[in-house]
């Protein structure tokens with residue numbers, strides 16, 4: 169069987185001859201369709217190019233010649249238009265069955281059944297389409313599609329040189345605006361920032377696609393790989409954040425890709441097919457991008473972004489076009505703009521000048537976002553169409569709280585932003601000043617306000633916010649940012665660091681809550697895991713941990729060793745029936761017995777707790793409470809189960825209110841069930857971090873909250889303005905005879921007392 173490389177190489181050799189000939193551009197295209205059609209044994213081969221905003225049939229073999237320069241399709245129209253609009257490949261056994269199929273009688277294409285087309289891409293935009301068609305209804309093979317994709321790259325060079333397409337200026341999807349503009353996006357790291365727009369990457373232009381000397385190209389890539397690996401190693405060595413932390417893991421993943429043999433092999437194969445080093449790297453990158461679009465797993469997609477980052481780096485090295493905005497240095501306060509950014513690329517910027525980041529892509533779990541959070545740089549992601557609106561050097565106001573960016577703002581807008589910015593800073597300063605104030609209510613009750621954390625750097629927020637400790641440390645975060653299962657020693661190191669940072673204050677470690685929608689590529693139950701219909705109620709959390717005993721054992725050992733000589737608070741997520749708690753605890757006890765036999769230093773005390781997230785557990789309190797030291801109510805999960813409303817479904821996000829009698833009565837029953845037993849009860853879901861909700865929780869008798877760090881100061885402030893007896897009375901009355909809206913009643917109650925609650 170012909171390999172993809174051989175097929176592409178055969179075509180490239182012929183194309184090379186065509187391109188080197190003295191023929192005019194149109195004649196070259198006419199020959200090109202013949203070469204491709206023959207090589208792929210296709211009756212039809214056609215090239216459509218973008219002219220005056222329309223995709224025009226420029227050359228064909230097999231369709232009616234009279235249709236050339238007559239058949240024109242809008243971008244998005246028909247199969248060809250769809251390919252150009254989505255920059256995607258189509259491979260269809262029966263073209264007419266595709267919903268976007270548009271029949272053009274003048275072409276005489278009705279007798280052809282199969283259809284495959286790939287976009288001709290220049291500067292990340294489709295400037296044309298090359299398509300093949302066949303009478304037999306058969307899908308084209310992978311090698312044929314790959315050959316066609318390689319050809320499309322060559323064509324991109326040919327048509328640009330021959331100026332066959334619309335000028336570069338006309339390619340922009342939107343005309344450049346000059347007045348003020350506003351773009352929307354998704355807040356990935358909260359915050360406000362002001363600065364000038366700096367594009368991360370000046371575009372790299374690939375001058376030559378077809379190789380003259382394959383051996384020489386191979387050598388160029390080889391040297392470039394060497395250089396890139398050197399750079400990554402150096403960067404890992406000097407990462408500004410010091411050793412340890414999730415950044416170390418990020419860079420390790422990065423390194424894994426840099427040394428990935430599969431990647432370099434694919435590039436070499438592309439060179440074998442006759443491409444230059446640059447074109448081969450770009451070709452492999454294109455393929456990766458295409459795959460990425462089909463991947464629905466955000467975790468995997470993030471890792472693909474890392475690979476893309478490295479690919480850009482390699483391309484810059486090999487082409488000698490080395491400058492990114494980072495290497496040229498930032499001149500003043502800057503807001504960085506990129507399609508996507510790798511963590512290593514972000515680390516190259518001057519932290520004093522980098523004020524914000526805007527990404528066209530990006531997701532909450534992307535490595536770059538984790539790094540930006542640690543750098544304290546706000547990030548707005550998924551900003552569409554920015555290239556038509558923002559120009560290099562534009563003044564930008566980034567509001568990664570409301571999820572917008574204002575471009576070239578009017579003086580009035582800028583002033584309003586500056587005021588907000590100043591108020592924000594004041595508020596932050598006021599909250600910082602509250603650090604040492606205790607959350608004592610008007611009637612003298614000392615409540616406990618702890619914070620939630622998951623990353624090593626979050627732990628430092630205990631000191632910044634003055635929280636009473638970490639009430640929920642989500643240990644699965646370390647697993648989520650790693651490319652492989654974190655080794656036990658690494659887990660120990662993280663837990664020890666967190667305990668050191670928290671100092672005297674308690675830290676509650678929750679054992680891993682993975683599985684369900686948080687399936688890790690390296691931790692699969694069966695091949696079908698990803699297809700669970702109800703992942704939130706599926707094979708997750710303790711259910712995974714008890715089955716994968718090795719995982720639980722390693723984590724238990726890591727936690728016990730990390731807490732040697734101190735108190736270890738450990739809790740188990742998603743306990744549904746008491747026996748699960750007993751089984752999890754037994755895993756810890758076996759590890760303790762083992763470590764004792766080894767004469768290892770043990771924790772001074774181990775306190776076990778359970779999370780109440782599954783409603784059924786509330787009916788087992790009599791059995792459970794004697795065995796635990798604390799119970800932590802995870803309202804995020806609990807309320808989704810009580811309402812039967814998926815917490816991740818945006819359509820349901822606003823439908824049910826946490827401030828409903830149904831939820832509050834349930835929680836009150838739990839609070840009453842625990843009262844007087846000596847077991848600590850904490851609420852650790854997002855609910856406790858919102859003022860009105862916190863007020864209601866205090867009203868039903870909750871005295872311990874664990875919330876997001878940013879909410880610690882606002883909730884302390886709230887507690888200091890509340891008389892707990894008074895709110896308890898009000899809540900009791902409302903739960904006995906619910907008003908039409910408990911939220912509105914509570915809001916009015918707070919307003920009357922001057923307690924700010926929005």
Ligand code: PEP
Nearest residue numbers: 802803804805806852853
């Ligand atoms: C919860 O479910 O409320 C909780 C705190 O756990 P997580 O949000 O991590 O599921």
Ligand code: MG
Nearest residue numbers: 781802804805
């Ligand atoms: Mg939960």
